[in-house]
Amino acid sequence: MTLFSPMTFADAPSSTTARRRWLPASVALVIAVAGTLAVLGAFGTYVSMPLPLRLLHFFSVALVIGGLVHALSQSARRFVFDGALPFWAVLVIAAVAAPPGAWIVQQSLALWAPISLRYVGYPELTMQVLALNMLIGSVAWALRQRVGTPAIARDAAPALEHGSLDLRAKLPAHCRHASILALSAEDHYVRVRTDRGDGLILINFTAAIEALGNGAGVRIHRSHWVSRRVATEAVANGRRKGHQNIRVDDDTLLPVSRAGRKLLNDLCAE
Known part of the structure; x- marks a missing residue:
C-alpha cells in the first residue's frame, strides 16, 4: 500500500526553453x-480509504x-x-529518493489510514517506491530524449557539415553532442554554452564561429555569438526590442551591440 514517486521531474532539460516546454x-x-492510481485504489488503498482520501x-x-x-535532480545537474x-543518474536519484519517499508515504498513511500500516511495513514501502521511481523515471527520461533529440539534431547537422567536429572534440564529454547555444x-579562450552545460576551450573566437x-x-x-535558434527565439519573443541583451538561459544574459542588432533585424526580415 504505497504511492508512486514522481521521478518525471528527474531529468527535465537544463536549458530555459526546453524546461519551459517539458516541465x-x-x-x-x-x-x-x-x-x-487513486481512482484504481492501487496497492490496496481501495480497502482502507474512500476515493476522496485516496486522491488527497x-x-x-x-x-x-x-x-x-x-x-x-537540480543539485546533480x-x-x-x-x-x-x-540515464544512470536518473536511476541513482530514484534509489536515493526511495527511503525518504517511503517514510513520506508511511507518514501519510499514518495520518489518513493508520489501520493500513498493520499490513505494510517500511521495507516494503521502500521497495514499492523504488520500483515506481525506476519505472516512471525511465519513461520520463526516454520521452525527454525523444522530444529533445530532433532539436539537437537540427542545430548540430549544419555545424557538422562545416567541420565543427574539432571544436566539439574540445568540449567536456557531456557537451559534445549537445546543441550549441x-x-x-x-x-x-572561448566559452561554449550548450543545452547541457558549458565548457571553456582554447580556440580563437573568430575561428570558433567559422567552424x-x-x-x-x-x-x-564583438565577444559574443548566439545560435540561430536562440536569435530566432529572441526576435520572435520581442526580447531584443528596447533592450541591449539576449537571454541564453536562466544564468546568462549576453549584450547586443549596435551591429548585432542590425544582424538580428536582418535575421527577422528573412
Whole structure:
C-alpha cells in the first residue's frame, strides 16, 4: 500500500526553453498517474480509504516526493553534470529518493489510514517506491530524449557539415553532442554554452564561429555569438526590442551591440 514517486521531474532539460516546454508536461504526467492510481485504489488503498482520501493521499505525497526528486535532480545537474542528467543518474536519484519517499508515504498513511500500516511495513514501502521511481523515471527520461533529440539534431547537422567536429572534440564529454547555444570570448579562450552545460576551450573566437558555419548563428557583439535558434527565439519573443541583451538561459544574459542588432533585424526580415 504505497504511492508512486514522481521521478518525471528527474531529468527535465537544463536549458530555459526546453524546461519551459517539458516541465508542464512533467507535471501533467505526475497528476495523471497520481489520479489514475487513486481512482484504481492501487496497492490496496481501495480497502482502507474512500476515493476522496485516496486522491488527497496520492496527490499530497506526489507533491512532497516530487519536490524532493526535483531538488536532488537540480543539485546533480548544477554541481555534478553541469547539464542534463544521463540515464544512470536518473536511476541513482530514484534509489536515493526511495527511503525518504517511503517514510513520506508511511507518514501519510499514518495520518489518513493508520489501520493500513498493520499490513505494510517500511521495507516494503521502500521497495514499492523504488520500483515506481525506476519505472516512471525511465519513461520520463526516454520521452525527454525523444522530444529533445530532433532539436539537437537540427542545430548540430549544419555545424557538422562545416567541420565543427574539432571544436566539439574540445568540449567536456557531456557537451559534445549537445546543441550549441552561444559562444563568448574570454581572453584567449572561448566559452561554449550548450543545452547541457558549458565548457571553456582554447580556440580563437573568430575561428570558433567559422567552424560552426556562417548560417549557424549571429555574432551579436564583438565577444559574443548566439545560435540561430536562440536569435530566432529572441526576435520572435520581442526580447531584443528596447533592450541591449539576449537571454541564453536562466544564468546568462549576453549584450547586443549596435551591429548585432542590425544582424538580428536582418535575421527577422528573412
